[in-house]
Structure formats: C-alpha cells, structure tokens
Amino acid sequence: MESGLKHLSNALATPNQLSNSSSSIDGVPPELETSIRCAGAQLTQAAGVLLGLSQDIIAQAIVLFTRFWLGADGGSLRIYAAKDVSASALYLAAKLSFQPTSPRSVINVYTFLLSPDASPLWFVNPRGAPDEPPAPETYILTEGGYQSARSTLLRIESVILRALGFDTHVALPHAIALTYLQTLGATKPSVSRRVIQHLNTALLSPQLLYVTHQPNALAVAAIYLAAREQGVKLVDTEWWEVFDVDREELGFLVVGMQSTEGFMRAEKGRWENKTIPLVVDTVEAEIEKGRMLGEGE
Amino acid sequence: MSASKSRWADDDPETEAIIAQQKREKEEKRRAKAEKQRQLEESRKAQAAAKHNDATPNPSGDKEPPMKRRRLSNEPMDAEVGQDQEKVKKETTLLRFPVRGWETCRHVDNFERLNHIEEGSYGWVSRAKDITTGEIVALKKLKLESSPDGFPVTGLREIQTLLEARHSNVVYLREVVMGNKMDDVFLVMDFFEHDLKTLLDEMREPFLPSEIKTLLQQVMGGLEFLHSQWIMHRDLKTSNLLMNNRGEIKIADFGMARYYGDPPPKLTQLVVTLWYRSPELLLGAEKYGPEIDIWSIGCIFGEMLTKEPLLQGKNEVDQVTKIFALTGPPNSTIWPGFRSLPNAKSLKIPSSSTSASSNPPLLPRSKFPFLTNAGLGLISDLLALNPASRPTARECLSHPYFREDPRPKPKEMFPTFPSKAGMEKRRRHHTPEAPKRGQEAPELDFASAFGCAPGEDSGVAGAGFTLRLG
Numbered sequence: 001m002e003s004g005l006k007h008l009s010n011a012l013a014t015p016n017q018l019s020n021s022s023s024s025i026d027g028v029p030p031e032l033e034t035s036i037r038c039a040g041a042q043l044t045q046a047a048g049v050l051l052g053l054s055q056d057i058i059a060q061a062i063v064l065f066t067r068f069w070l071g072a073d074g075g076s077l078r079i080y081a082a083k084d085v086s087a088s089a090l091y092l093a094a095k096l097s098f099q100p101t102s103p104r105s106v107i108n109v110y111t112f113l114l115s116p117d118a119s120p121l122w123f124v125n126p127r128g129a130p131d132e133p134p135a136p137e138t139y140i141l142t143e144g145g146y147q148s149a150r151s152t153l154l155r156i157e158s159v160i161l162r163a164l165g166f167d168t169h170v171a172l173p174h175a176i177a178l179t180y181l182q183t184l185g186a187t188k189p190s191v192s193r194r195v196i197q198h199l200n201t202a203l204l205s206p207q208l209l210y211v212t213h214q215p216n217a218l219a220v221a222a223i224y225l226a227a228r229e230q231g232v233k234l235v236d237t238e239w240w241e242v243f244d245v246d247r248e249e250l251g252f253l254v255v256g257m258q259s260t261e262g263f264m265r266a267e268k269g270r271w272e273n274k275t276i277p278l279v280v281d282t283v284e285a286e287i288e289k290g291r292m293l294g295e296g297e
Numbered sequence: 298m299s300a301s302k303s304r305w306a307d308d309d310p311e312t313e314a315i316i317a318q319q320k321r322e323k324e325e326k327r328r329a330k331a332e333k334q335r336q337l338e339e340s341r342k343a344q345a346a347a348k349h350n351d352a353t354p355n356p357s358g359d360k361e362p363p364m365k366r367r368r369l370s371n372e373p374m375d376a377e378v379g380q381d382q383e384k385v386k387k388e389t390t391l392l393r394f395p396v397r398g399w400e401t402c403r404h405v406d407n408f409e410r411l412n413h414i415e416e417g418s419y420g421w422v423s424r425a426k427d428i429t430t431g432e433i434v435a436l437k438k439l440k441l442e443s444s445p446d447g448f449p450v451t452g453l454r455e456i457q458t459l460l461e462a463r464h465s466n467v468v469y470l471r472e473v474v475m476g477n478k479m480d481d482v483f484l485v486m487d488f489f490e491h492d493l494k495t496l497l498d499e500m501r502e503p504f505l506p507s508e509i510k511t512l513l514q515q516v517m518g519g520l521e522f523l524h525s526q527w528i529m530h531r532d533l534k535t536s537n538l539l540m541n542n543r544g545e546i547k548i549a550d551f552g553m554a555r556y557y558g559d560p561p562p563k564l565t566q567l568v569v570t571l572w573y574r575s576p577e578l579l580l581g582a583e584k585y586g587p588e589i590d591i592w593s594i595g596c597i598f599g600e601m602l603t604k605e606p607l608l609q610g611k612n613e614v615d616q617v618t619k620i621f622a623l624t625g626p627p628n629s630t631i632w633p634g635f636r637s638l639p640n641a642k643s644l645k646i647p648s649s650s651t652s653a654s655s656n657p658p659l660l661p662r663s664k665f666p667f668l669t670n671a672g673l674g675l676i677s678d679l680l681a682l683n684p685a686s687r688p689t690a691r692e693c694l695s696h697p698y699f700r701e702d703p704r705p706k707p708k709e710m711f712p713t714f715p716s717k718a719g720m721e722k723r724r725r726h727h728t729p730e731a732p733k734r735g736q737e738a739p740e741l742d743f744a745s746a747f748g749c750a751p752g753e754d755s756g757v758a759g760a761g762f763t764l765r766l767g
Contacts, residue, residue, distance in 0.1 A: 006461050007526065009394040017398070073401035095450050096457065098562055103446065154447035158479040161448060166456045166473040166482075167399045214394050244392040 010063075010171050013211045017071035026078045028283065029290060033069070033077060034206050035267060036283070039123045039276040040065055040082040041204050043113060044090050046121060050109045051101055053094055055200065060170040061086075061093035062203045063210045068160050070211065075163055080156065081279040083114055088156035096168055107141065107149045114278070115139035122268065123276040173199050177219035180243055184234055186227060194226035195219075198257050206263050207256045213249070220245040221253030402475045405483050408436055414718045424488055424718065434471065435488045441480040455551040456484065458528050466519030468539055468549040489547065490716035493601075494536035499714070503604045506667070507706035512546050513598055514694065514705055519548045520594065521690035524587045529557050531568040532731045533593035535600055544711030553731055561586045567732035569593060571616055572606050576627070577684050579617050581639035581741070588684035591693075595679030602665055602676075613741050617644075623660060624682055631656050632683035644743040657681035671698040 023033045041062045048058030068075050068085055075085060087110045094101045113119050118139040120129035141149060161168070177195050181187065199222045202209045209218060220240045227234050240250050277283040408425040414435065415422050425436040439452045459470035471485040493512075497503070504512065516538060523530060531553035539549045553568050561584045568589070569578060575592035577585055599607035608623065610616025621627070626646045627635050635641055660677045668676070675698045681687045688696070699705060 005392075005394055006463070009397070011397045011399045014398050067399065071401075091447070092453075095446070095448075096453055098558075100450070155479065157447045161453075162402045162475055162479070165400045165402050166453075167460060168453065168457055169461060216394075241391060246391055 006169070008171055008176065008216065009214050010169070010211075011067075011167055012214070013067070013070050013208070017074070018208070018212070020072050021069055022072055022074045022076035023069060023078065025072060026076045028077050028287060032277075032283070032286060032290070035271065035276055036077055036082050036278065037066065037069060038204050038206060038264075038267060039278060040086045042123070043083065043110075043121065043278070044086045045200075045203070046113055047086070047090055047106070047109045050113070051090070051094070051105055053090070053099055053101065054097075056172055056174065057093050057097045057099060058090070059172050059174070059200070059203055059210075060097075061090040063170045064093060064160060064164065064168065065089040066208055066211055068163050070208075073163065075159065077283050078280060080159065083110065083278040084152055084156045085160065086110075086278075088153055088160055091153060092157050092160060092168065093170075103150045103153050104146070107146060107153060111141050111145075111149070112139040116275070123271055124278075126271075126273045126275065171215045173215035173218035173222065176215050177222055180219055180223055183242075184223070184239060186223070186232055186234060188230065188232055191223075191226050191230050191232050194230055195222045198222040198225055201260050202257050204264065205256055205260045207259075209253065209256050213253060216243055217245045217249050217253055219243070221250055221257055224250060225254055225257055400472075402473055405436070405474045405476045405481065407474065408434065408483075408485070410436065425485075427485075433488045435486045437484040437486060439482045439484065441482060451552055452482065454555050458523075458551045458554045458556070459484070459486075462523055462526060462528055462551075464519055464522040465545075466515045466547050467522065468547045486549075487547075488718075489539035489541050489549075490718055491540040491542075491714060492536050492549075492718070493538040493540055493546065493597075494534070495717050496540060496714060497535060497600065497604050499717070500604065504601055505703075505706065506669075506672075507703040508544075508711065509598075509601045510699060510703070510705040511544060511708060511711070512540075512601065513594075514699055515546045516548065516594065516597070517690050517693050520590055521694060523548070523554075524590070524690050527556050527558065528554055529587050530554050530590050530593075532570060532573075533590055533597065534570050534573045535597055535606075538597070542711075542713040542716070544706070544708030557586060559586075560584070570731045571610055571613070571729050572596065572608055574616065575684065576617065576620055576682050577635075577638065579613055579620075579741075580635065580641045580644075580743075583639075585684065587689070588687045591679055591687045591690065592684075594690075594693075595676055595687075598676050598679060599665070602668060614743055617743060620682075621646075623664065624680060625658055627682045631658065631681075631686070635683070640741045640743055643741075657683065657686045669698070669701060671696070671701050674698070 021033065024030060044062050044065055045058055048055075048061065065086055068089065069077070087106055091101065091103065091106045094106075113121055114124055115134075115138050116125055117130065117134040119125040122128065174196060177199060178192065181192055181195065199218060202218060202222070220243050223234075224240065226232075238247070240247070275282075277286045407428055409428055411424045411426060411433075413421070413423045421440075422435055422437045425434055426432070427434060439449075439455075441449060441452065456470070456473060459468070463469070468489070469487045471487070474483045474485055475481055476483070503509075520530070520533075530548060530551065532550060533548070537548065537550040538546055540546045555564070557564070563583050564585065566578050566581055566583065566585075569575070573593040573596045575585075575589045578589055596607045608616060608619045610619050628646070629636070657677055657680075659673060660680065662673065665673060665676065675693065675696050678686070678688050678696075679693070
C-alpha cells in the first residue's frame with residue numbers, strides 16, 4: 001500500500017536539510033538566500049509561461065529548483081548561479097513530461113528574461129518592461145553565446161540530478177485539490193480558481209511549503225482558505241481529517257499561504273530599484289556590500 | 298497500516314466489504330447504545346442531574362456505570378449522538394505518508410567491482426560489493442554518450458520508474474551513484490544470479506508446469522503492479538526477467554519504460570524487442586497501451602513452455618507472418634478496426650471462411666501439447682491479436698490456470714541452478730536488441746508478409762489460408 005501512495009506523495013526535506021543549506025554554510029546571509037530563491041522561483045514561472053509549458057511542469061521545476069539548494073550536500077549560491085539552476089530545472093522537468101522543450105527555446109527565453117533592458121521582471125529590470133522594444137542584441141544571444149549557454153544548461157542539469165540523487169518525482173496538489181473539491185461538493189468555479197491561485201502562490205513561499213508538506217495537506221489548506229475567502233460554506237465537520245490532515249498542520253499551512261502575499265510585498269520594497277543577484281558574481285558583490293555596511297555601522 | 302486506511306487507499310473489494318461490515322456493526326452498536334442510554338436517562342430523570350458533567354469520550358462503552366454518563370443536557374438523544382461523534386472522531390487515525398527524503402549521489406568508489414555480467418542495449422552490468430556493508434549488488438552503468446539533449450530521457454525514465462515501482466517482483470533500485478565525470482552514472486540494484494533467458498538456454502529440461510505457474514504468477518504480479526502505477530514496461534522478454542536461487546523472479550531493465558495515460562498518448566512504436574512485439578505495434582499503431590506488455594508475457598509464457606522463443610521473426614514482416622501463422626490471420630470480427638492501422642494497408646489477407654468458435658480463437662493445441670485446457674486458454678488470451686481482447690494483468694492473476702492442479706510450486710521448493718552471472722562472463726545471447734531510440738519508425742511493406750520464402754516457412758501452410766499475390 002505504501003508504494004501505491006508514492007505518486008501522491010513527495011520526498012520532503014529533513015529538518016537538518018532545512019536549517020543547513022550549502023549557501024548558509026558558505027556564508028550567504030539567510031535573507032539574501034531567501035530573496036534569491038524566491039526570485040529564482042518567479043523566474044522559472046515566467047520562463048515556463050513564455051515557453052508555453054503547462055503549469056504542472058512549471059510547478060515541478062520550481063520544486064526541483066527549491067530542493068536543489070537545501071542541505072549541506074545541496075547547491076551553494078556561491079558556486080551555482082540561480083538563473084542557471086532555474087533554466088536547467090525547467091528543462092529537466094519538461095524533458096520528463098509529455099511536453100519536452102529544446103535547449104534553444106529555453107536559452108532564448110532566459111536570455112530575454114534576464115536582459116537588463118528588455119526583461120519584464122521587476123527584480124531583473126526595476127524600470128519595468130520598456131514601451132519600445134529595445135535593440136535586439138540586448139536580448140538575443142550570439143551563436144557563440146548560445147553554445148556556451150547550452151553546455152551550461154546541460155552541465156547544471158546533471159548537477160541537479162546528482163544533488164537530488166536522481167529522485168525527480170514531484171507530486172503536485174493541484175489535481176488532488178480538484179478531486180477534494182468535488183468530494184466536498186464545492187463546485188463553484190470561483191473557489192476552484194482561488195484554490196489554484198493559492199497553490200501556485202505557495203510555490204514562492206519563503207517557508208518552502210512544497211518541500212515540507214505533502215500535496216494532500218497543501219490541497220486542503222488551499223481549499224480551506226479559498227472557501228473562506230469566497231464565502232462558501234463547506235461541511236460542518238472537521239472535513240480535513242477525511243483527507244488526512246490534522247488541525248495543526250492545516251493551521252500552519254493556512255497561515256503560511258496567507259503570509260506569502262505580504263512576504264512578496266516586503267521583497268518588492270526591500271529590493272526597490274535594485275536587482276536581485278542571480279549569478280555568482282553579483283551574489284558575491286551583494287555579500288561584500290552587506291559586509292561593508294555591517295562594518296560601517 | 299490497516300488502521301490508517303484513508304479514503305483513497307485502494308482496497309480490494311474484500312477489504313472494502315470488511316470495512317463496510319465493520320461500519321454497519323459500529324452503526325448498529327451505536328444505535329443500540331443510544332437507545333439504552335435514552336431508557337436509562339428516562340428512568341433516572343428524577344435523580345439529581347447536575348452531579349456529573351461528563352463530556353469525555355468513554356472507551357469502555359456499555360460496561361461503564363450509567364451514573365458517569367449523566368449530563369446536564371435536556372436533550373439526551375442529541376447529546377448522546379454528539380458524544381458518539383466525538384468518540385468516532387477520536388478513533389480516526391490519519392493516514393501518514395511514508396517519510397521519504399532525498400540524498401545526494403554517492404561515489405561509485407564505494408563499490409568494489411567483482412566481475413562483468415553482461416552488456417545490454419542500455420548499459421554494462423557488473424557484479425560488485427558494497428565496501429561498507431559487504432553486500433553483493435549489481436552495478437549497471439548507463440550509456441550516456443552521444444546525447445545532444447543532455448541527460449538521456451530514457452535513463453531518467455528508467456531511474457524514475459524504478460524508484461517508484463517498489464514491488465517484490467520488480468528489481469530493487471537501491472541508489473544511483475556517480476563516478477568522477479558527470480556522465481558516469483551507475484544504478485545500484487539487488488544482485489540476481491540468473492536471467493530467465495540464460496537459464497532456459499542452459500537447462501536440459503524445461504521447467505515443470507508447477508514451476509512455470511509460480512514464475513508466471515510472479516511476473517504477472519509485478520506487471521499488475523506496474524500497470525496500476527501507470528507504468529508500461531515496453532521491453533518485456535526473458536532476458537529482462539531476473540531470477541535468484543530461491544525461486545523469485547523480478548522484472549528488470551526499465552530502459553524503455555514510461556508512464557502512460559488514459560486515453561493513451563501518442564508514443565513511439567519502436568519499442569519492445571522484435572520477438573516479443575505485439576501485432577498492433579508491428580502494424581504501426583501510434584496509440585497503444587499496457588496491452589503490449591501482456592502480449593510480451595504471452596510470448597514469455599510460450600517460451601517457458603517450450604524453452605524456445607515462441608516467435609522468432611527475422612524482421613518486422615517475418616514477425617507478422619509468424620504471428621499470423623500461430624494465431625491465424627486477423628479479420629474484422631476478432632479485431633475490428635485493424636485495417637485502419639498504418640501498416641495494415643499493404644496487408645493482403647484472404648477472407649477466412651472458418652469462423653472461430655471463440656473470440657479470441659484458441660491457439661493450435663499441437664503447439665503446446667502438454668498444456669492443460671486452462672493454460673491453453675490463458676496463452677490464447679494473452680496472444681489475442683486484438684489488443685482489446687487481451688486480459689489485464691489483474692484478470693490474468695485470477696485465471697483458473699493458476700488454481701487448477703498442478704498448483705504453483707512453493708518458491709522454497711524451487712531447484713537451484715549454477716549461476717552464470719555469479720562467477721563468469723556470460724555467453725552472448727541471440728535475442729535481437731530492443732529498438733534504438735530516435736530511429737525512424739520504418740514504413741513497412743507487408744505485401745510480402747505471406748509470400749516470402751515459400752517452403753522455408755512451414756507456418757504459412759499450417760496457418761490455414763492461401764495467398765492472393767499481387
């Protein structure tokens with residue numbers, strides 16, 4: 001029976017992996033690590049959308065990306081560029097799906113999204129997407145640039161696989177949540193939509209909800225939250241227990257999911273008019289800057 | 298885990314029936330108790346009610362002195378029901394998912410390589426010893442060169458499916474280890490002394506019927522599990538079935554395996570080693586399902602019975618010829634719609650006048666003289682031309698063949714055999730290799746399917762139809 005549940009459950013991070021990331025051992029401040037991890041997740045989401053990948057592939061890629069940085073054996077931001085890990089995780093997740101994509105498409109999209117002139121991402125291009133399209137050379141790679149980006153993409157793919165012990169399985173809560181909604185008889189489209197929104201937002205959570213909780217719990221929390229927000233009354237009993245979630249876990253997840261929005265606002269404020277470092281050099285510069293400020297005080 | 302069954306744990310009907318029965322009993326007990334409580338309540342109405350404020354659930358149930366169960370409520374029925382509900386709630390045990398984490402790959406130097414076993418189409422296998430534990434394992438190096446798209450998806454799928462397919466009849470992948478270079482990837486698996494192919498080659502006499510039954514049952518069990526997990530193996534053959542000296546057999550080599558869906562997605566037809574490839578694949582079906590594995594099992598069953606591969610085609614056309622020689626040609630009754638398959642257009646089949654008595658028709662008795670009627674029925678079902686007529690793995694497991702005498706031989710009673718893999722290099726097999734990924738699906742011309750090499754193929758004459766040439 002245990003193995004029958006495998007496709008509904010995930011490998012979770014151990015407490016040790018959560019408290020000892022490779023980056024923290026290498027002296028990357030925890031807030032910076034959180035900011036970069038969250039920016040990397042957003043980058044992955046944006047790239048997935050531009051590549052026309054379905055959301056389950058994108059979500060799986062974000063989970064693989066998140067797992068990669070955890071634990072002393074995981075990747076360090078002083079060794080691996082968050083943008084590269086994002087691209088390779090997305091490429092890998094797509095490869096394993098029914099919707100594979102080519103290295104060239106992935107690299108083209110990432111070049112555009114990481115262009116300081118053309119990118120619509122606030123943490124890459126704080127001025128926002130330009131009204132007039134900028135010069136093509138600002139977001140199109142040369143052939144030489146492509147070749148080197150391609151070899152990086154494939155190398156980091158192997159690095160991710162090694163770090164994860166080749167366990168690429170990611171079970172997602174989205175489909176589970178829809179089944180639960182049907183079971184609960186809550187068929188209002190606005191609730192379902194809100195559930196999916198919460199589940200996608202939770203991918204960016206600084207509490208790393210997807211690597212600390214099983215998909216059934218995420219699904220239940222999203223339903224609880226969405227039903228309350230939409231004023232839809234669910235059954236009177238403690239229905240979450242039917243889906244094997246206890247009150248404590250539900251409470252934690254509801255708070256976690258609700259707080260993600262505030263966290264994102266705070267991030268935007270903290271990095272206002274600045275870019276979040278997504279490569280090793282800029283991470284080093286940011287750490288150095290922090291150190292100088294610390295000494296100056 | 299029986300205490301923690303949840304709504305989605307898939308139970309067999311029997312367990313479900315038991316659970317339903319338990320539920321009914323519980324419900325009845327509760328009703329009886331409520332009634333009893335109501336009567337007690339009424340008889341003691343005069344007594345002081347405020348003595349006990351009892352809301353705690355009571356595990357000892359009816360035997361408890363009624364005094365303790367008094368309450369303040371004016372509505373004893375409701376209160377009682379409420380209390381019972383609470384009790385039921387306290388009894389629920391939430392299902393806990395198996396705790397699983399991930400670990401970074403270890404280095405291959407943790408293993409000492411002992412001897413080479415064989416080279417398959419997807420990698421080299423050697424026998425090795427875990428230096429820390431001393432355990433003997435099989436170490437399979439994945440072939441990774443010439444992959445312009447990074448880590449080959451076949452290798453990824455093999456690892457992914459093996460990691461998820463934990464079953465006693467599926468080879469156990471312990472971990473993945475890496476060498477110094479990024480493309481040195483090794484699968485660490487339980488070591489098995491034999492593969493079925495080599496064993497059949499080496500044996501003087503075929504397996505006994507009871508032994509075949511045990512083996513087939515195990516393979517079916519493994520396959521039933523894979524299909525229940527939506528995994529198609531796509532390369533079942535005797536050389537991919539591993540055996541040990543304790544009568545256990547496991548499905549191995551997931552290089553072709555992949556997840557499928559319902560309705561089936563469009564997939565490559567270049568799967569399954571030719572001799573074990575089903576007719577719909579040979580006829581170019583773009584959509585196919587787990588039935589292709591069932592066909593392969595039929596071929597394996599036949600091979601276990603006769604010690605010889607059942608359908609040894611020299612190429613795709615010859616394979617189709619051999620299949621039809623065994624099963625009889627397809628017609629629109631036994632296989633509706635086969636005409637619309639891409640490669641069936643060139644197929645010229647005489648309209649067979651003999652209408653089969655059963656669907657799918659029984660295979661010729663002469664081919665398997667020592668098989669019981671139930672056994673012949675099973676293999677005829679497995680090798681049904683129409684994929685929709687083939688039974689599922691689950692259906693096969695409940696086939697009368699497995700229940701009639703001789704019964705499956707207990708695994709402990711199995712004979713042992715000298716292990717080729719254990720000590721010495723194996724001789725090369727003559728089974729053709731699984732198709733290579735990335736090859737173009739051949740456009741096959743089956744016009745000659747019944748016309749080639751007359752006289753050489755006695756099957757053509759025996760199949761009971763004549764050729765219409767041109």
